Amino acid sequence: MFTIWRHPRPQGAEGRCIGGRTDLSVDPRKAKRLAHRIRAHARQLGLPREVVTSPLQRAAEVGRWLKRWGFRWRVDPALAEMDFGRWDGLAWSAIPHAEFQRWMADFCGFDFDGGESLEALLARAAAWQPPCALAVGHGGWITARHWRGEAPTPSLWPKPPRYSEPTQGA
Structure with a gap:
């Protein structure tokens, strides 16, 4: 069992398709605040002072804070957000409607x-083996990790967890 937190809200993400290719920063105060919460969680549950994060700044900055406070910090590329290909970093309004419809028609297979x-x-999220009890990752990855059942459709795909919120994982 592990707990994974979604990273703090990234700077400059509003209205944009943000995935694994767009490495946005976070407000350092928000990263530090989340690191404090993770440190308190570890202390409360008596967990080892270890954390694994995505390599993207919005998650890794939390790991950097924890490392400063004596945590062992590992970076795992398998925790990175979904790669939206050519769309990554674009404003949603800049993506042609026909392209968006291609995705909706092949929700699981479309590779952007x-x-x-x-x-x-x-598949990547399901195969991940947690190296420790604490992680910081991304909304799409966390949602994918928790998906159970048949292939998702646009109407069934749940909203990601809120920024800086913890989720229990198996």
């Missing part, structure tokens, strides 16, 4: 013309 399909993300 060179990125990662939801099917690939689901």
